[in-house]
Every structure is written in structure tokens, then in C-alpha cells.
Amino acid sequence: MSVKPIIEIRDLTKIYKGSDEPAVDSISLDIYPDEIFGLLGPNGAGKTTTISILCGIFAPTRGSITIDGLDIGKDLSRIKHRIGVVPQDLALYPTLTALENLTFFGNMYGLKGADLRDRIFDCLKVFGLEKVAHKKIYSFSGGMKRRVNLIAGLLHHPRIIFLDEPTVGIDVQSRFVILEYLNKINKEGTTIIYTSHYMEEAENLCSRVAIVDRGKIISIGNPKELVKEHPEFKNLENIFLHLTGKEMRD
Amino acid sequence: MLKFIYTIRKEALILLRDKAGLIILFLMPTVLIVIMSLLQEFGYSSVRRETQVNVLFLDHDGDSLGFKIRTGLMKAGYFNLIDSVDGKPATDSSIRDAVKKGKYVVGVVIPKGVTKKIRSNVKLMVAKTMAGFGLYDQRIVDQIPFGLADTITLYFDPTVKKSFQYGVVSSLKQYNYQIESEMIFSTFNQELAKAFPTYRPPSQSFKDAVEFQEEYPSYHEVERIPDSAEHNVPAWTVFAMFFIIIPLTSSMIIEREAGSQFRLMAMPVTYMQLLMAKVFVYLLVCFVQAVLMMLAGMYLLPLVNVTPLVMAVNIFSLVVITVMTALAALGYGVLVGTIAGTHQQAAAFGAVSIIIMAAMGGLWVPTYLMNPAMQHFATFSPLNWALNGYYTIFLRGGGLREIFPDTLKLLIFFLVMVSGTAFYRKLKNPMNK
Numbered sequence: 001m002s003v004k005p006i007i008e009i010r011d012l013t014k015i016y017k018g019s020d021e022p023a024v025d026s027i028s029l030d031i032y033p034d035e036i037f038g039l040l041g042p043n044g045a046g047k048t049t050t051i052s053i054l055c056g057i058f059a060p061t062r063g064s065i066t067i068d069g070l071d072i073g074k075d076l077s078r079i080k081h082r083i084g085v086v087p088q089d090l091a092l093y094p095t096l097t098a099l100e101n102l103t104f105f106g107n108m109y110g111l112k113g114a115d116l117r118d119r120i121f122d123c124l125k126v127f128g129l130e131k132v133a134h135k136k137i138y139s140f141s142g143g144m145k146r147r148v149n150l151i152a153g154l155l156h157h158p159r160i161i162f163l164d165e166p167t168v169g170i171d172v173q174s175r176f177v178i179l180e181y182l183n184k185i186n187k188e189g190t191t192i193i194y195t196s197h198y199m200e201e202a203e204n205l206c207s208r209v210a211i212v213d214r215g216k217i218i219s220i221g222n223p224k225e226l227v228k229e230h231p232e233f234k235n236l237e238n239i240f241l242h243l244t245g246k247e248m249r250d
Numbered sequence: 251m252l253k254f255i256y257t258i259r260k261e262a263l264i265l266l267r268d269k270a271g272l273i274i275l276f277l278m279p280t281v282l283i284v285i286m287s288l289l290q291e292f293g294y295s296s297v298r299r300e301t302q303v304n305v306l307f308l309d310h311d312g313d314s315l316g317f318k319i320r321t322g323l324m325k326a327g328y329f330n331l332i333d334s335v336d337g338k339p340a341t342d343s344s345i346r347d348a349v350k351k352g353k354y355v356v357g358v359v360i361p362k363g364v365t366k367k368i369r370s371n372v373k374l375m376v377a378k379t380m381a382g383f384g385l386y387d388q389r390i391v392d393q394i395p396f397g398l399a400d401t402i403t404l405y406f407d408p409t410v411k412k413s414f415q416y417g418v419v420s421s422l423k424q425y426n427y428q429i430e431s432e433m434i435f436s437t438f439n440q441e442l443a444k445a446f447p448t449y450r451p452p453s454q455s456f457k458d459a460v461e462f463q464e465e466y467p468s469y470h471e472v473e474r475i476p477d478s479a480e481h482n483v484p485a486w487t488v489f490a491m492f493f494i495i496i497p498l499t500s501s502m503i504i505e506r507e508a509g510s511q512f513r514l515m516a517m518p519v520t521y522m523q524l525l526m527a528k529v530f531v532y533l534l535v536c537f538v539q540a541v542l543m544m545l546a547g548m549y550l551l552p553l554v555n556v557t558p559l560v561m562a563v564n565i566f567s568l569v570v571i572t573v574m575t576a577l578a579a580l581g582y583g584v585l586v587g588t589i590a591g592t593h594q595q596a597a598a599f600g601a602v603s604i605i606i607m608a609a610m611g612g613l614w615v616p617t618y619l620m621n622p623a624m625q626h627f628a629t630f631s632p633l634n635w636a637l638n639g640y641y642t643i644f645l646r647g648g649g650l651r652e653i654f655p656d657t658l659k660l661l662i663f664f665l666v667m668v669s670g671t672a673f674y675r676k677l678k679n680p681m682n683k
Binding site: 052055056057058059077080081083085087088089090091092093095096100104105107108109110112136152153162 | 252253256257259260263264267268508509510512513514515516517518519679
């Protein structure tokens with residue numbers, strides 16, 4: 001690709017205090033605009049730590065990161081305006097309504113008034129939640145909560161979205177709506193960095209995936225090409241198992 | 251600034267939706283004030299002579315000392331003398347038994363002939379003195395021994411405080427000394443009149459050269475006697491306000507565990523902005539809590555026959571000390587909530603540390619009753635500063651100038667706690683702001 005990367009990661013290493021093993025071990029990676037980039041790996045592989053560092057939540061032990069031309073160590077505040085984060089946890093306030101939750105998170109990005117309200121209702125409509133906008137989150141099903149969780153990271157039209165397991169534990173319909181929407185905003189120019197345990201989902205959604213294990217990238221490329229390169233494994237899941245092994249990690 | 255306001259709105263909504271939590275936050279401290287004031291009412295009201303202790307009283311003497319003790323105890327106003335047990339006239343053994351069973355806390359038995367013995371000893375002592383002037387035969391007088399001392403028996407319930415016991419014993423001794431003095435004086439007069447027929451005893455009886463006046467120095471122009479409510483309401487208000495750290499730390503840890511903090515930290519907002527909004531909301535909670543407790547002192551205490559809190563104080567100073575106390579409590583909560591890993595840690599450490607600081611700060615035992623080392627430590631407890639500030643307002647009639655040292659200490663404590671929080675977060679993760 002001749003396009004300038006939107007995310008440049010060089011020698012990224014993270015060693016938590018009290019641990020000998022690095023959670024992220026000398027990762028170097030370029031992610032390009034308009035990509036849906038999948039970070040795949042078993043539990044404890046370092047996916048969430050990598051995303052946390054890219055979002056500016058953890059400081060790396062070593063290495064450099066540039067996001068949209070800005071150095072994360074120097075321009076974190078500006079970077080935070082350009083990124084959206086959808087955490088693995090349902091990071092919502094259960095006693096607030098969907099509208100109140102989304103209004104608050106929108107406010108934190110500097111959005112307010114009628115613009116914010118219109119944006120919230122547009123998103124709620126896309127995800128089939130406009131009728132429950134005034135209902136409290138604790139009364140929502142898992143799939144509904146997951147959709148609100150996703151909307152909270154998209155309200156401010158970020159250039160880059162980090163999604164940590166956005167479809168875990170939800171029904172097929174919710175998953176379909178979420179993935180369809182991610183495809184749509186990607187086509188509109190949003191870069192998506194996404195972690196998942198669902199290999200088939202990643203194979204269909206991602207333009208590129210990196211298989212991560214023990215903090216290192218052990219394979220990277222277009223999922224379909226990876227399958228072509230290893231015809232004996234038939235699909236991404238088999239390649240994944242071949243590369244990361246079959247023993248359980250937690 | 252807008253983000254601060256939006257966060258305040260969010261925190262307020264969460265708090266207002268937790269009805270059970272609100273009831274606990276506002277009702278429990280009010281109940282605490284009423285119960286504690288009720289429990290401690292006697293200690294203070296006895297000073298105001300409103301409540302009396304029942305004392306079993308048996309006077310075998312039937313003479314001057316018995317009469318003096320009876321009238322003295324009755325006049326003191328602290329005691330209600332009772333001379334029967336279970337409807338039957340009291341006896342030595344029934345008094346002992348009733349106190350042993352906890353039916354009464356004090357019993358007094360005055361032995362038969364005790365006044366007679368005092369009188370005889372006084373006469374002998376006067377005679378021995380007069381013999382020195384040659385008015386009696388020294389050899390004969392010296393051979394007469396003093397009568398053995400009689401014993402007034404006092405029965406105390408084991409739960410009675412030493413200070414109370416000491417007070418009762420002191421009163422009885424005082425009556426005994428008075429009787430002896432009067433007898434010595436009158437016997438001397440009689441003997442002098444016998445020896446010197448021209449001697450005329452003074453027409454006036456002996457008058458005490460020293461009197462005692464109780465005063466409670468204060469900044470008020472009019473002197474007032476502090477009562478139970480003025481001691482209890484501020485003390486338990488301070489205690490309850492510091493317990494705000496339980497819901498505060500809980501809210502912080504819930505946010506962290508649910509992942510909302512993770513999301514917020516990836517947004518263009520700082521932890522301190524979010525935290526200060528939370529502090530602001532909980533500051534209002536503390537303030538309302540304090541107001542409710544004061545109102546309980548004013549209007550609920552009279553309903554349970556406890557002297558009500560009189561709000562004849564500098565209200566602005568009261569607001570200032572309340573806000574500073576709340577800030578100190580919240581600052582402490584913010585640090586505990588940031589460092590604690592779990593709810594259990596925060597709740598256990600928070601509650602126990604407040605109880606320790608309260609005990610150390612003189613909320614349970616007045617600092618003047620502590621040993622010198624503990625009195626020194628008390629000055630390090632923020633609860634002590636807060637309590638002292640309230641006492642300066644309620645008991646000493648002080649204003650802003652008088653509470654300034656305590657409010658300053660509380661404010662500095664808040665700033666140190668918040669700075670400590672920021673430092674701890676930065677130490678843990680250099681990306682934290």
C-alpha cells in the first residue's frame with residue numbers, strides 16, 4: 001500500500017509491574033486508513049493491552065505510536081478527539097436511560113444540544129433502539145446493551161474506532177446489525193481496529209488480521225490470502241489453532 | 251467546565267435514582283443522632299437537674315448526719331432517694347441484693363449511732379485541746395481513747411462509672427465534714443462558755459470563706475450551659491459525614507469495575523475533572539446530611555424528651571465548617587477509592603479507619619480524658635478538627651475567625667488527599683492525568 005498509515009506502531013512493548021513476561025512484546029505494525037484491522041489471539045495474548053495503549057489508557061514500557069500523524073506521547077488529547085473506543089465490558093450506567101448514557105458520553109466528546117440528540121436518535125434508529133431510548137439500561141437484554149455500548153463509541157464520528165470484542169455474547173440479529181453498520185462506516189472512511197474470538201466473523205469482516213500470541217504478532221495479512229497460503233487448514237480458525245496451539249490459556 | 255457540569259448531572263441522576271441508597275444516606279445519620287443523644291442525655295441533663303438517679307437510702311442513724319446526708323442528696327438534685335425495695339421497707343440486705351441484681355445503681359446505708367459517735371469524738375477532741383489550756387486534767391483526758399470509726403456503706407452497680415462513684419462519695423464526705431465542723435464549733439462554744447462565764451458565742455454561725463461558681467466561657471455575650479444536643483449533634487454529624495466515603499468509594503469502584511472508567515479515560519476528559527464532579531455531588535449530599543442532622547437535633551430530639559439543639563449560632567460559620575468537613579471526608583474517600591482494589595477493601599478499610607480516627611479525635615471519649623500521648627495524637631485526626639470547629643461555634647459561640655485554624659486544617663487535608671490521589675495514579679500509570 002502506498003497510502004500513509006493512519007496508525008504506526010514501532011517496537012511496542014508493555015511489561016506490567018510485577019510481571020516478568022511482557023504483555024505486548026516488540027510489536028511493530030502499520031494500519032492504513034479505511035482498513036478493518038482484526039487483532040486476533042487467545043485470551044491473554046495482549047490484544048486488550050495493545051488497544052488500551054493505542055487509546056492512551058496505559059503507557060507503553062517501550063516503543064512509539066503515531067495516530068493520524070500525532071505522537072501519542074505528545075498529542076494524546078488531540079488523538080482522543082479522533083478515536084472512538086468500544087470496550088469489551090458493557091461500560092454503561094445501568095440506572096440511566098439509553099438516552100442519558102449516550103448524552104453523557106457525547107458530552108464528554110464536546111457534543112451537545114440538538115446536534116447530539118439528533119445524532120443519538122439516528123444511531124438508536126439504525127440499531128433498532130429508538131423506542132427504548134428512555135428506558136433504563138438495566139432493563140435491556142445483553143444484545144441491546146451491546147448495541148448501546150457500540151453507539152457510545154461512535155457518536156462523535158471518530159476517524160478511528162477501537163472495538164474490543166464488540167459482538168461477544170449477543171444474538172445473531174444483533175451481531176448482524178453491528179457488523180453491517182461497521183462495514184457501512186468503514187466504507188464511509190472510518191478505520192476500524194477490532195478484536196474478536198470469532199474467527200469466521202473476522203474472516204468476513206476484516207481487510208487484514210494480525211494473529212497475536214504471547215504479546216507477539218505471529219502472522220499478519222488478508223484473512224482470505226492467509227487461508228489461500230495454508231490450503232491444508234481450510235479456514236482462518238484452523239490456521240489460528242495451528243499457530244496458537246490447542247491448549248487452553250485461562 | 252461544561253464537561254464538569256455534565257458529569258455532575260450524570261452523578262446526580264445516578265444518586266437520585268438509588269432511592270434505597272438515599273434513604274440510608276439521609277435516614278441512618280438522623281437515627282444515629284437521635285439514639286446517641288438519647289443515650290447520653292442523662293450525663294448532660296443531670297447538670298441541668300432534669301433527670302435523677304434513684305438511690306436506695308437507709309438511715310439507721312436517725313440523727314444529724316443521717317438527716318444532713320438525706321437533705322444534702324435531695325437538695326443536690328441529682329438523686330431521688332428511695333427507702334423501700336419491692337414495696338417493703340429497705341434493709342441492709344435488700345439494698346445490697348437490689349444493687350447486685352442491677353435494679354438500682356446506688357445504695358447508701360448509714361449505720362446506727364454514727365452521729366452519736368461523731369459527737370463523742372468531737373467532745374473528746376475539744377476536751378483534749380482545752381486540757382492544753384489547763385481547763386481539764388491532761389492526764390485523765392489523755393487516757394480516754396477516741397471511739398472507733400463507724401462505716402457508711404455504699405453499694406454501687408459494677409457498671410457505674412468511676413467518676414459518678416467519686417462524685418457520690420465526695421458528696422457524702424462533704425456532708426460528714428460539715429457536720430463535724432458544726433459540732434466542733436458548737437462544742438468549743440459550749441466549753442468556752444462553761445470555762446469563761448463572760449464568754450458570749452458569736453451570734454452568726456460559721457460561713458464558708460470560699461464559694462464555687464461554675465462558668466462556661468464562650469464568645470457569647472450571654473453565658474449558656476452546654477447541653478446534650480450541642481455535644482452530640484456536632485459529634486455525630488462529623489462521624490456520619492466521614493462515612494460518606496462508603497458510597498463514594500463504592501461509586502468509584504463500580505465505575506472502574508464496570509468499564510465506564512476505561513471508556514471515559516479514552517475520551518478527552520481527565521480523571522480529576524470526573525472526580526471533582528463526583529466530589530461536588532457528594533459534597534451536596536454531605537451538606538444535606540448535615541442539615542438534616544441539625545434539623546433532627548432541633549425538632550426530633552424534643553419528641554424523645556431530649557433537650558433540643560438551639561440554633562443560636564453564626565449560621566455562615568456553620569456552613570463553612572460543614573463544607574470544610576465534607577471536603578476533608580470526600581478527599582479521604584477519593585484517595586481510598588482510588589487505591590482500594592475492591593469494594594470490600596474500600597468498605598472495610600474506610601469504615602475501620604474512620605472509627606479509629608473518630609475514637610482518636612475525641613468523638614467517643616473527650617480528649618481531656620485521654621492520656622497525654624493520645625491527646626497529642628488526637629490533634630492529627632481530621633474528625634477532631636471538624637468537631638473542634640463545631641464546638642467552637644455551638645459551645646463557645648465562635649465565628650469565622652475562631653474556626654479559621656480548624657477550617658484551614660480541613661482544607662489542607664482535602665488538598666493533600668486529592669494531590670495524593672493524583673500522585674498515586676501518575677505513579678501507577680504515567681498516562682494518567
